[in-house]
Amino acid sequence: MMTIAAARALRDGARCFVGIGRPSTAANLARRTHAPDLVLIYESGTIGAKPGTLPLSIGDGVLAETADTVVSVPEIFNYWLQPGRIDVGFLGAAQIDRYGNINTTVIGDDYRSPRVRLPGAGGAPEIAASCREVIVVVKQSPRAFVERVDFVTSVGYGSGPGDRARLGLTGRGPALVITDLGIMEPDPETAELTLTQVHPGVAPAQATAATGWPLAVAGTLSTTPEPTAAELAALRDLNRQAGP
């Protein structure tokens, strides 16, 4: 449901900077269902990739072979991402906080002596800064949804309203946080992530229990429409091609 909800969030024709894993699956699902003209951009420099099978990495040969153009890594960041040419940045997270700040660097208080060393930033800080908007896809648990992230790898809304403008970040920031339980959106006044939608069969209390801060719940809470047969078939097809 998380992947399908993420795919639905991508409008046809959008230019989408895609990370590997669930974001890539969701973006490819969108391209095969409602958004055939979605432009997939991977940080390896492939612009307009149209993979027939799901890539395991951001630099698989199928991305280069099917792309409109392949550019260097400095070019993808400097010419395409930095000036705001990309509509949507798709990110994952190890931790995310109530203002949508993301940690993919270390778990623990001491950077020099971390409890868990994570892969690090990659392209995420600048994707979070410069894409017109950001969609975060992450499985919901109190360990992942924390009051304060241990390390700010990528900025969401900082410490609250106005922080992005103060920092000079050009993009709008996280517009949607899509989890396995529902969808959160930033409150227009407080910038705090607020539960606005639950997936079928999920009670709001499940979402609040899986969040490490007192999660605000919108007054009118919608329910994600059930997956359609076409979406399920396209997703099965993608996963089957990805192999066991």
Next chain:
Amino acid sequence: MGEITSLRDAIADLAFDGATVALEGFTHLIPVAAGQEIIRQGRRDLTLVRMTPDIVYDQMIGAGCARKLVFSWAGNPGVGSLHRFRDAVQNGWPVPLEIEEHSHAGMANRYVAGAAGLPFAVLRGYVGTDLVAQTPNIKPITCPFTGEVLTAVPALNPDVGIVHAQRADRAGNVQMWGITGVHKEVVLASKRSLVTVEEIVDHLDPRPGAVILPHWAITYVAEVPGGAHPSYAMGYSERDNDYYQAWDAISRDRDAFGDWLTSTVMREVRAILGDQA
């Protein structure tokens, strides 16, 4: 310049203990065989530079080659963590590993500045992140024209830059295509360089979109077919995804890694020593 030699002789001449060494390749054309040759030759105290340390740097770190790592994303792409890297950072095994951490945009621009002969690069990046406090090589800079505050990162000029490519001709001109990442930048930014290639041919047929590095911009070229495995060389090989998956179990355990090291990379050392004895 662009001298064609063996991988062994090139590494012996280029890589010295304490050197700053950059092996690049963004998922594609990763010079894995060259990294394993550095392990075989027993280099120590290296400052390893790479945007995306993956399997080959996990191997070099686990083998004790590195004192410091300069990077922007350290993981096994599509699989998970790098266990030798984590063991070095979290437990100092086999030797402590100092880290200098950036974002991809920052690292790419550091190579661009290095290739351009400039002392630093300017970008919109890092602002508001905790990387700024942990990495002294990230500084604010004010635009002299608009007054806008941007971010500066210093040029990277490694002692040795190493990449893999598809082809070279007999004069040592190199041709590569597909995802070429920061290949051109790292070769031009480095004091000395090595390009390993799938094959050396009489004539480089023109290809649309190919990147050419002229022989006079490269120190050494070595023919190493399959030298990017388990990554790939478009037109020559496919990415060996099973190897990436299998590396997770091998690298998770110090003993399993040690067995792997002696039975694969170091076996050739014993064979070479045996020949000489």
